[in-house]
Amino acid sequence: MAGYDVDLLASCGEPTPATAALWKQAESDLCFRPPGGRAEPSVWEHAVRIACLSLHILRFPELRHEKCDRHGLLTAALYHEVGWVLQLRDGRLHRTELLVRPTSDEQRELAAAFVEEKLAKLVPENSLRIAAAAIREQNFKTARLIESQVLVEAHSLDDVGLQAVCLLVRRHVCDSKGLDSMLEAWDRQREYRYWEARLKDGFRFDTSRRIARDRLRMMERFMSDLRRCHRLEDVRELLGTAPAMPDVSPAGS
Secondary structure (H helix, E strand, C coil): CCCCHHHHHHHHHCCCCCHHHHHHHHHHHHHHCCCCCEECHHHHHHHHHHHHHHHHHCCCCHHHHCCCCCHHHHHHHHCCCCCHHHHHHHCCHHHHHHCCCCCCCHHHHHHHHHHHHCCCCCCHHHHHHHHHHHHHHHCCCCCHHHHHHHHHHHHHHHCHHHHHHHHHHHHHHHHHCCHHHHHHHHHHHHHHCHHHHHHHHHCCCCHHHHHHHHHHHHHHHHHHHHHHHCHHHHHHHCCCCCCCCCCCCCCCC
């Protein structure tokens, strides 16, 4: 297990003796390794972040009086994206496509069914039922189970911050687009106040909204620095010249 995984697990009190086998199995299930090829870690890394975020969210002041099935939440958080891996193994998508689109209803159903069928010996029956329900109920507006609400909140938080930039780059590469396209998309989001709306309406809890606001400031600094380097503004400033960079976007892009 990578050092970063161990650090994250320790920060939220995992794995415990009751969940150690689950963590080990999840890593095996989510780190797709083609025959003779290198492991693809992106789904596993995402699952670790979501699982640990979910457990930290349980400590928010807003949830101090809520009763949550920790084992069920943990199972759902680890396995909520396993549908991507199953489709990858079946040859239905390429590894570069992993997580680059919103998870579909079909993928959620694949994940819930996988949990129900494959984890019965690792997860208590009631926790297993809750995990499957939480995976199927990943909708911000209609989530009723507290486990579902926490899972959705963790996912919303993971969409904001520098770790999300990696997926943003992969999405543009998968669509045969480059840095110009990504920076233009960022500019449009700012122009239409997309992130302001996300901060206002995309979170249930004030604590996670504050975290997201700090993460957004990090993203803004990063994208500003990326623009400077991509367009050679730092070089031109050092040399005392500032001609406009030519547009190198392919025609029709």
